Amino acid sequence: MATTVSLTEFAGLTLKQKLARAERINRLKAQGLILPLLVFLFVVFLLPIGILLYKSVENPEVVGSLPRTVEAIAAWDGRGLPEESVYQALAQDLAEARKNQTIGDLSKRLNMELAGYRSLLAKTGRALPFKQEPASYKDALESLDERWGDPAYWQVIRRNDSAFTSYFLLASLDHRIDDLGELASATPDQAIYLDIFVRTFWMGVVITAICLVLAYPLAYLLANLPTRTSNLLMILVLLPFWTSILVRVAAWIVLLQSGGLINSALIAMGVIDQPLQLVFNRTGVYVAMVHIMLPFMILPIFSVMKGISPSYMRAAISLGCHPFASFWRVYFPQTLAGVGAGCLLVFILSIGYYITPALLGSPNDQMISYFVAFYTNTTINWGMATALGGLLLLATMLLYVVYSWLVGASRLRLG
Incomplete structure (x- = not known):
């Protein structure tokens, strides 16, 4: 049916x-x-x-370990010291945190915002719970450590009374929330990340520019040579992909170090008297990064050039246009899609590189990826690691949006 x-x-x-x-x-x-x-x-x-x-915004330590304190301190206006009930709540929470073995994570989180909190909580936690209930929890805690009488330590708890925080994102931009709850610049000893971001993007721009200058004529040569010859040379372009990055970096250290092949050859030819400092500085980073990134610039440009008919140039020249002017007015504009794709690809890859600057650069040549790895592997500070990584991701996405707006995503060709 x-x-x-x-x-x-x-x-x-x-x-x-x-x-x-x-x-x-x-x-x-x-x-x-x-x-x-x-x-x-x-x-x-x-x-x-x-x-x-x-x-990058998760903040579970304070809310999870000090629930009574967070609830009690909400009524405090931030002036002077909190009321007795807040001290009592803190003593109860710290005693329970010590029992649950969560005081370590709590002290680590609070110590990020105010140095000395780790030792304060460790000292207080060892004395809790009190054998007898004190007449005044305020006096009892201050007798354990006088820092409990400093409003700055209570302000830190008050600023972290939520499961989410802007601390890590603001710290990544060299800013913080002060005791009055207002946005303020970070202290000079902590304001380092904006300079690192500027350094990262500047090094990415320089590497991209050098790659473009080297890759464009090479791609033009490969696109206009006979197919057999072009294929043989293309193997040399692709050869770096067949070896590990670590191997390539180690090879550049051997070549560029003070007693390496390049300095030894220059000294032997009498060009220099003393070895040049070519490694463990910005020069070594640029040389190795350009070598690594060059194929990523060549391939998109070569792909676009192979699709351009040579009849356009011949037509322009036959109509009386100078060959140089014909190249810039007829040929070059047709390659902009490949140039844009190569520049975008090389720049995005460059600003995220870690191993090459870490091995070939000095401390002043490290990019933001070094600090992401530092917070991930050394200090185990996931908040700062993800905040820095998130800002780098946001910058990359904004770059692509700007490129699409200026050039047009439809003209982007990677091969």
């Missing part, structure tokens, strides 16, 4: 409705084919980015 009704309804449909239904079914089938790819992208790309951004 149901089949009869279905056939009757289908027979009563107009031709336009039948076509629309058939197209909808085909569209659903096509979407079903790409569903595994969408799931894969979500799991390995979007989900990690979401976790990254969440970790």
Whole structure:
């Protein structure tokens, strides 16, 4: 019966409705084919980015370890010292945190904002719980350590009365929330990250510019040589992809160090008397990074150049245009899609590199990726690591948006 009704309804449909239904079914089938790819992208790309951004604002330590204190301190206006009930709540929370072995994470988090908090909580935690209930928790805690009489330590707890915080993002931008709850600049000894971001982007620009200057004529040569010769030279361009980055970096250390092949050859030829400092500085980083990034600039430009017909140049020259002017007015504009793609690719890869500056650069040549790795592997500070990584990701996305707005995403060609 149901089949009869279905056939009757289908027979009563107009031709336009039948076509629309058939197209909808085909569209659903096509979407079903790409569903595994969408799931894969979500799991390995979007989900990690979401976790990254969440970790940069996550703040569970204070709320989880000091629930009574957070609730009691909410009524404090931030002036002077909090009331007796706040001291009592803190003593109860610290005694429970010591029992649950969470006082370590709490002290680590609070010590990020105010140095000395780790020792204060460790000393106080060892004395809790009190053997007898004190007449005044305020006097009892201040007798354990006089720092409990300093409003600055209570201000830190008050600023972290939420499960989310802007501390790490603000610290990554050399800013902080002061005791009055207002946005302020970070102290000079902590205001380092904006300079590191500027250094990172500047080094990315320099590396991209050098790669472009070297890659454009080489790509032009490869695109205009006979196919056999071009293929042989292309193998040399692709050869670095067949070796590990560590191997390439180690090779540059051997070449550039004071007793390396380059300095030894220059001294032997009498060009210099003393070895040049070519490694463990900005020069060594630029040389190695350009060597690593050059294929990423050559390939997009070469791909675009191979699709340009030589008849355009011949037509311009035959009409009386000078060959040099023909190149800049006819040929070069057609390669801008490849140039833009290569510059975008090289710049984005450069600002995120870690191993090459770490091995070939000095402390003043480290980029933001070094500090992401430092907070991830050394201090285990996920908040700062994810905040710095999130800002780097945001800068990359903004760069792509600006490029798409200026050039147009439809003109972007990677190969």
